[in-house]
Amino acid sequence: MTAPPDRRIAAHRPDLADRRLEGLVAAGQFVEGERWRIALASVPLRAAPRPDLPFETEALRGEVVRVFEETIEGWAWGQIETDGYVGYFSADALGPLAPEPTHRVIVPRTFLYPAPDLRRPPREALSLGATLALGEAVETRGTLYRMTADGAAAVVDRHVAPLDAPHADDWVAVAEGFLGAPYLWGGRTSLGLDCSALVQLSLAACGIAAPRDSDLQESAVGRPAEGPPRRGDLVFWPGHVGLVAADETLLHASGFQMQVVREPLAGAIARIGAPRSIRRL
Structure with missing residues (x-):
């Protein structure tokens, strides 16, 4: 018997499922779902509609989600289109699809201000990979800002890039920008992130799509490495992943x-055990 699709990346429950899965899973009802855009800086997804459960992942501002159910308690059950992850999250995070984002955040964290002025208290903090619809450029006391398309907020211009601009070319350097960021199970921002989010965000900044969890990354990203580990390789253990940096060091979001x-990579191996695989992009 064929196993049902992975619930992390396929929206199906006994009572409800994505219409695209009809014929692949059993469910009481299949629905098309409605596409929305995340309108908050980030929102956590959980395995069930309970605020006391751990994060499964986070959706970032500008990401599109397909929502299959909204509850009277204010929960939405949906799927992030960026990486296919499924979960429950606050329906307060949902916003209209329009306007389409024009820029992406290219630094670990930046602020969204109510006006083009760094002295104003920021509205929210945006993380690497968030996207925004931006318009005119405004300079205040020598700092250039971009106004949001509706003119209601501003972000520092050098912290964003047009969606069609060239991506970064060094995912290790991108990951190094997160050094010192706290470990957070299921986190996907510089306020807190886990090992696979560090890899996913760093690769995405270089235009490389990767799944959310380490086991999915291990089966989908790169190829088996030949020879000694080298800079940029991904090192996988059961439930963990890190990036090889210079001088045979490991860069990772460590729960330890x-x-x-x-x-040192050797020190991590001594503590965690022998890697299950090393992948090279």
């Missing part, structure tokens, strides 16, 4: 140190 750290 509880932050993003750089440490």
